[in-house]
Amino acid sequence: MKWNKITIETTTEAEDMLSYELQELGMEGVEVEDHVPLSEEDKKIMYVDLLPDEIAPDDGVAKISCYVDEKENLEEITAKIREKIEELSAFLPMGTGKITYDVTEEEDWINNWKAFFKPFRLDDNIVIKPTWEILDDKKEDDIIIEIDPGTAFGSGSHETTKLCISQLKKYIRPETELLDVGTGSGILSIIGLKLGARRAMATDIDPNAIRATEENFTINGISKEQARVQRVNILDETEAAKFYENNGGSKYDVVVANILADVIMPLSGIVTPLLKEDGVFIASGIINTMEEPVREAMEQNHFEILEIHHMKDWVSITAKPLKD
Numbered sequence: 001m002k003w004n005k006i007t008i009e010t011t012t013e014a015e016d017m018l019s020y021e022l023q024e025l026g027m028e029g030v031e032v033e034d035h036v037p038l039s040e041e042d043k044k045i046m047y048v049d050l051l052p053d054e055i056a057p058d059d060g061v062a063k064i065s066c067y068v069d070e071k072e073n074l075e076e077i078t079a080k081i082r083e084k085i086e087e088l089s090a091f092l093p094m095g096t097g098k099i100t101y102d103v104t105e106e107e108d109w110i111n112n113w114k115a116f117f118k119p120f121r122l123d124d125n126i127v128i129k130p131t132w133e134i135l136d137d138k139k140e141d142d143i144i145i146e147i148d149p150g151t152a153f154g155s156g157s158h159e160t161t162k163l164c165i166s167q168l169k170k171y172i173r174p175e176t177e178l179l180d181v182g183t184g185s186g187i188l189s190i191i192g193l194k195l196g197a198r199r200a201m202a203t204d205i206d207p208n209a210i211r212a213t214e215e216n217f218t219i220n221g222i223s224k225e226q227a228r229v230q231r232v233n234i235l236d237e238t239e240a241a242k243f244y245e246n247n248g249g250s251k252y253d254v255v256v257a258n259i260l261a262d263v264i265m266p267l268s269g270i271v272t273p274l275l276k277e278d279g280v281f282i283a284s285g286i287i288n289t290m291e292e293p294v295r296e297a298m299e300q301n302h303f304e305i306l307e308i309h310h311m312k313d314w315v316s317i318t319a320k321p322l323k324d
Helices: 015-024 040-046 074-088 106-116 159-171 187-194 207-219 237-246 261-267 288-300
Strands: 002-011 028-034 061-069 099-105 126-130 143-147 177-181 199-204 227-231 252-258 275-287 303-311 314-321
Touching (some): 002 015, 015 028, 015 061, 015 074, 015 275, 126 187, 143 187, 159 187, 159 252, 159 314, 177 187, 187 199, 187 207, 187 227, 187 252, 199 207, 207 227, 252 261, 261 275, 261 288, 275 288, 288 303
Parallel strands (some): 126 143, 177 199, 177 252, 199 227, 252 275
Antiparallel strands (some): 002 061, 002 099, 028 061
16 A cells, blocks of 8 residues: 655754644654654664664654555645644744655555664653554563554553643542543553553544543453543534433543643533543643643633643643532
8 A cells, every 4th residue: 555655844843743633634654754863762662773873953854654545635734744744833933844755665664664663761660652563671560551552542652641640649649540532652551541440432433542441441451341442523412412421421530631722622611521520631742832822722612620731832721520
């Protein structure tokens, strides 16, 4: 199977946000190429000894590539990408926005990146291990999460995921019922269960994410009694109502959403019926320039802000519904 490769020239400041937006548009296998020096943490995660010795000086330019099925309408997709670049340019320097094209075989981009995805430690006792790797450095109390992201987003290495995990460790209890909105690879549901949650419900609108999550549940020994995954758009009023009805009006102790600010803001207006009285809403995927609008949206939708945390350019906000 052949895929059209789309490459966008932008800035290093915009690469994270644009990468997220491309994921939201349904682009597959988003890759970032820049000359930003790697941090020590990055080197540990990426096993930098596999990378070239000579890296050009950082010029502030980034190239972001993504892949679409050759059967898709390339002109329409390009128009959507240009529209997104225009939206982002209101608060981020987007650079030239030049778009170029290439064609590649599926195996070239799905499998080659695996050489750089090695086991890494998220914190003291949570380790993310690719399914194809062997873990040598294991401690007695380690929680091992086996992940094969496939074409779904979510290896656990991104700051937004780490922010969510730190909050899950704080709020998960043995009786916790967890709802994971925009689950990606299912990593937050899996970690929530490994931390002791009773059950998890994972949702996403991307069929690739649903498939990856189901596979990762199986890989991690999670039963159907412990976790379920559904393809649903919680932001769609009709779908949300059907989801609520089909699940017996279930309410959750923790709702976690590692998505985007543009999704979290409207989500904060409809998530309350899904939360128990003392439930918490953990939201991440928020670029720092959108912290204030997200906080305001939550407060306008009758949430009390409990905590705000930052990691590099990213923000997580944890809140609970105000009591009547």
